Amino acid sequence: xxxxxxxxxxxxxxxxxxxxxxxxxxxxxxxxxxxxxxxxxxxxxxxxxxxxxxxxxxxxxxxxxxxxxxxxxxxxxxxxxxxxxxxxxxxxxxxxxxxxxxxxxxxxxxxxxxxxxxxxxxxxxxxxxxxxxxxxxxxxxxxxxxxxxxxxxxxxxxxxxxxxxxxxxxxxxxxxxxxxxxxxxxxxxxxxxxxxxxxxxxxxxxxxxxxxxxxxxxxxxxxxxxxxxxxxxxxxxxxxxxxxxxxxxxxxxxxxxxxxxxxxxxxxxxxxxxxxxxxxxxxxxxxxxxxxxxxxxxxxxxxxxxxxxxxxxxxxxxxxxxxxxxx
Amino acid sequence: xxxxxxxxxxxxxxxxxxxxxxxxxxxxxxxxxxxxxxxxxxxxxxxxxxxxxxxxxxxxxxxxxxxxxxxxxxxxxxxxxxxxxxxxxxxxxxxxxxxxxxxxxxxxxxxxxxxxxxxxxxxxxxxxxxxxxxxxxxxxxxxxxxxxxxxxxxxxxxxxxxxxxxxxxxxxxxxxxxxxxxxxxxxxxxxxxxxxxxxxxxxxxxxxxxxxxxxxxxxxxxxxxxxxxxxxxxxxxxxxxxxxxxxxxxxxxxxxxxxxxxxxxxxxxxxxxxxxxxxxxxxxxxxxxxxxxxxxxxxxxxxxxxxxxxxxxxxxxxxxxxxxxxx
Numbered sequence: 001x002x003x004x005x006x007x008x009x010x011x012x013x014x015x016x017x018x019x020x021x022x023x024x025x026x027x028x029x030x031x032x033x034x035x036x037x038x039x040x041x042x043x044x045x046x047x048x049x050x051x052x053x054x055x056x057x058x059x060x061x062x063x064x065x066x067x068x069x070x071x072x073x074x075x076x077x078x079x080x081x082x083x084x085x086x087x088x089x090x091x092x093x094x095x096x097x098x099x100x101x102x103x104x105x106x107x108x109x110x111x112x113x114x115x116x117x118x119x120x121x122x123x124x125x126x127x128x129x130x131x132x133x134x135x136x137x138x139x140x141x142x143x144x145x146x147x148x149x150x151x152x153x154x155x156x157x158x159x160x161x162x163x164x165x166x167x168x169x170x171x172x173x174x175x176x177x178x179x180x181x182x183x184x185x186x187x188x189x190x191x192x193x194x195x196x197x198x199x200x201x202x203x204x205x206x207x208x209x210x211x212x213x214x215x216x217x218x219x220x221x222x223x224x225x226x227x228x229x230x231x232x233x234x235x236x237x238x239x240x241x242x243x244x245x246x247x248x249x250x251x252x253x254x255x256x257x258x259x260x261x262x263x264x265x266x267x268x269x270x271x272x273x274x275x276x277x278x279x280x281x282x283x284x285x286x287x288x289x290x291x292x293x294x295x296x297x298x299x300x301x302x303x304x305x306x307x308x309x310x311x312x313x314x315x316x317x318x319x320x321x322x323x324x325x326x327x
Numbered sequence: 328x329x330x331x332x333x334x335x336x337x338x339x340x341x342x343x344x345x346x347x348x349x350x351x352x353x354x355x356x357x358x359x360x361x362x363x364x365x366x367x368x369x370x371x372x373x374x375x376x377x378x379x380x381x382x383x384x385x386x387x388x389x390x391x392x393x394x395x396x397x398x399x400x401x402x403x404x405x406x407x408x409x410x411x412x413x414x415x416x417x418x419x420x421x422x423x424x425x426x427x428x429x430x431x432x433x434x435x436x437x438x439x440x441x442x443x444x445x446x447x448x449x450x451x452x453x454x455x456x457x458x459x460x461x462x463x464x465x466x467x468x469x470x471x472x473x474x475x476x477x478x479x480x481x482x483x484x485x486x487x488x489x490x491x492x493x494x495x496x497x498x499x500x501x502x503x504x505x506x507x508x509x510x511x512x513x514x515x516x517x518x519x520x521x522x523x524x525x526x527x528x529x530x531x532x533x534x535x536x537x538x539x540x541x542x543x544x545x546x547x548x549x550x551x552x553x554x555x556x557x558x559x560x561x562x563x564x565x566x567x568x569x570x571x572x573x574x575x576x577x578x579x580x581x582x583x584x585x586x587x588x589x590x591x592x593x594x595x596x597x598x599x600x601x602x603x604x605x606x607x608x609x610x611x612x613x614x615x616x617x618x619x620x621x622x623x624x625x626x627x628x629x630x631x632x633x634x635x636x637x638x639x640x641x642x643x644x645x646x647x648x649x650x651x652x653x654x
Contacts, residue, residue, distance in 0.1 A: 120461060123460060167355075
């Protein structure tokens with residue numbers, strides 16, 4: 001850290017060996033309806049593709065593997081960039097710690113694009129039944145579901161989410177385009193496996209909706225996943241076969257924030273599912289752990305832990321765990 | 328450049344003072360149909376917002392202004408990142424030359440999201456007429472329209488576009504979501520003006536579809552645009568009032584690649600419109616220039632000049648022009 005004017009501190013410069021972006025899991029299809037206005041000729045388009053943006057630090061830290069960061073429902077790779085209130089996000093933090101970092105947009109969302117064939121066909125043929133359902137979290141749903149902050153109906157006075165910057169957060173929510181498409185989730189799983197083939201052995205860090213994608217990608221290529229880190233995963237569904245074949249080899253960390261005393265909401269149940277998965281993996285001889293932050297004396301974390309005011313502390317905790325457990 | 332193993336050369340490390348991303352031009356609306364599956368409660372969502380990703384080099388070059396890079400139809404900010412064949416894109420090149428760089432996704436596209444209200448309403452109410460038209464360039468259309476490479480019907484044998492990496496290029500094409508929405512293009516113009524308010528005086532570099540957005544953003548805040556660079560703009564529509572009020576102050580550069588002898592296509596006509604605009608601005612005492620690359624002895628450039636094999640040469644030419652003309 002460099003001090004300027006005796007008070008303000010700036011982080012040291014960020015020194016990168018290289019950066020860039022590319023696509024994986026591309027499939028070419030013939031679309032009969034690539035448009036519903038303008039030039040209408042049928043032709044080929046790319047679908048199921050996943051956009052990947054990466055940075056490789058100049059100084060690699062010994063013992064740290066590359067990290068692949070996967071966002072949750074209603075979000076894009078923006079999740080891991082600058083926080084809504086302008087602080088450093090997890091992607092840059094991990095790079096500064098010496099790890100190559102890959103940030104993705106789910107297949108069928110944001111810079112990964114989506115297939116407009118069904119909507120264009122619906123418009124041109126009057127077939128409303130063909131229209132896919134594009135779910136967008138409203139601000140009100142996000143506020144409650146993601147346990148962001150204080151409200152008449154919740155006691156979140158101690159939230160660490162940067163609630164004053166809520167507008168910058170709401171701006172990043174976008175439609176879950178891919179969930180409406182055939183094999184929407186499976187496309188991201190396939191794309192993560194393709195990405196792992198390209199990066200080589202890496203840590204997979206997933207959030208919320210992507211919890212299951214992480215489990216399935218680890219199952220698809222267990223030799224390439226040095227550890228799976230699930231940040232408040234919606235699911236911890238791991239079959240007995242997967243426990244044996246995958247998670248006796250792939251260390252698993254699940255991490256949950258503060259439920260703010262709302263023991264009847266969805267989150268305690270989701271953590272309970274993870275605790276059971278952790279126990280089954282341990283019984284089979286694997287490495288697995290759940291961290292419930294309030295039990296570590298850390299209160300106030302929302303569902304968006306990578307944006308909370310203690311986001312660097314949490315990222316450091318994850319790296320400490322990886323150094324111990326991801327060989 | 329650092330030599331390794333006596334043959335391969337690697338670029339020097341990239342040293343950044345800071346980087347990040349944020350949103351501008353956010354509007355909150357009440358959506359009656361934020362979803363058509365799952366949780367269906369109406370509520371507020373953010374629309375018209377524009378995603379901006381930026382990098383500021385540690386060593387700023389004297390005389391270079393920040394650059395705002397705006398993509399064209401069917402593309403996202405990915406346009407200016409790593410090229411399809413894995414070389415450095417214009418965004419990183421300009422940063423390495425010492426300029427802060429801001430890369431955007433049009434309002435209503437890619438990480439900027441889009442409003443799913445009309446499609447969800449169409450599905451729930453059986454109203455196919457409400458479905459917006461989402462145009463996606465097919466590979467075949469892109470190949471011809473963007474003059475990418477050789478084909479039975481075109482003589483592009485000398486193209487500088489990295490045709491062997493065409494699949495990575497096709498993967499980045501995505502639906503023009505925003506063109507179907509109310510004020511689709513105007514939202515990006517408004518967002519560029521909001522971005523300029525935040526960055527302060529900057530150079531606006533636009534491509535293809537965004538040519539008109541650049542002209543309109545310059546007209547909205549001429550004191551904040553140090554120069555407008557239009558890369559193969561679709562339009563050069565500048566009114567007499569704009570010539571006087573805007574372009575006597577804002578220098579204009581328009582730049583075109585190789586038409587490969589296809590003098591009957593759309594591109595010669597588009598350049599002709601720019602040549603006329605340039606003449607009118609000069610007659611009014613402003614600075615304006617059109618560069619037609621073959622007249623400078625540079626043959627083989629496609630519509631995607633920022634991806635062509637000589638992309639760094641072209642970026643350097645643009646910087647040279649800016650140093651001379653953008654005070």
